Amino acid sequence: MRAVVIRAFGGTEVLEIADAAVPEVGPRQVLIRVAAATVNPVDLATRAGALTDAGLLPAREVIGIGWDAAGVVEATGDEVTGFRPGDRVIGMSDRLDVPLGTQADHVVLDADALAHVPPSIGLVEAAALPLxxxxxxxxxxxxxxxxxxxxxxxxxxxxxxxxxxxxxxxxxxxxxxxxxxxxxxxxxxxxxxxxxxxxxxxxxxxxxxxxxxxxxxxxxxxxxxxxxxxxxxxxxxxxxxxxxxxxxxxxxxxxxHWIRADGKRLAELVALVESGTITLRVAEAMPLDRVAEAHERLARGGLRGRLVLVP
Missing domain, CATH: 3.40.50.720 (NAD(P)-binding Rossmann-like Domain)
Incomplete structure (x- = not known):
């Protein structure tokens, strides 16, 4: 599969779409085929090395990029009862020190970080919600x-x-x-x-x-x-x-305030989207191979909605 990673800190030139093995699902985890992954300011800070300079992320040989994801469940690990293959879901990884992030063809997330996405909400739009x-x-x-x-x-x-x-x-x-x-x-x-x-x-x-x-x-x-x-x-x-x-x-x-993954709270937010209480805003959906462009546009500011990468 493809995954956005960095092997050095710097500008958008360090972003790489690498070949990687599909991650294995463990207990209380879910394997998701990613349909959309949002680009957030934390991704820019990770790429530039700001999080490492702040002591939040150890320097590693390979660091995965991406926190938000929307997609379809492909497999579940032991002790997972709330999700099954074929379910449409959104979720978030709140860990910085990972070799693979959500900007990839597949991602494994903890089941308690996920929420179901009803058919009335598109997965591209839903990806803008978690973080x-x-x-x-x-x-x-x-x-x-x-x-x-x-x-x-x-x-x-x-x-x-x-x-x-x-x-x-x-x-x-x-x-x-x-x-x-x-x-x-x-x-x-x-x-x-x-x-x-x-x-x-x-x-x-x-x-x-x-x-x-x-x-x-x-x-x-x-x-x-x-x-x-x-x-x-x-x-x-x-x-x-x-x-x-x-x-x-x-x-x-x-x-x-330091964000944490919370599937139950995320499900409550999905319900508020369905009711029209909160609005999902996507500036543009872009192919995964335009990740560098997405970083540049986010850095320039002025976006009204998130940029979403579509593997």
């Missing part, structure tokens, strides 16, 4: 805001930010969103009640609209201290990028 959707949902869970509270979401037009806006609005939160001015219509459609264009002095702009500041923030744009200034004293702040969390000034609770 981004779970990041937003788990960050919201950690903030534990009651309905009626105010949440600031930075990068609200992006993949994670968009899910955060929709999920927060569905929970009855008042959403304050910041993004490019041209994205105001989109972000309000996702559920934002208050919009602040990127480039404004965020703390001052938010406090003019929300006296005292927002109760909490999900910092999908990694603005750090600038976003924290828009949060009220004693509020909460979820940073989504390692090293981007600001100091907990004014008695705020600041934490870095």
């Amino acid at each position: 981004s959707g779970l990041t937003a949902a788990q960050a919201l869970d950690a903030l534990a805001l009651d309905p009626g509270r105010t949440l600031l979401v930075t990068g609200a037009a992006g993949a994670v930010g968009g899910f955060a806006v929709e999920l927060a609005a569905a929970r009855g939160l008042r959403v304050v969103a910041t993004a490019s001015a041209q994205d105001e219509t989109l972000v309000r459609k996702l559920g934002a009640e208050v919009f602040v264009p990127r480039g404004a002095r965020l703390g001052e702009a938010v406090r003019q609209l929300v006296p005292g500041g927002a109760d909490a923030a999900i910092d999908a744009a990694a603005l750090g201290a600038e976003a924290l200034d828009a949060v009220c004293s004693g509020g909460a702040f979820a940073a989504l990028v390692g090293g981007a969390e600001p100091r907990p000034l004014r008695g705020t609770r600041v934490f870095n």
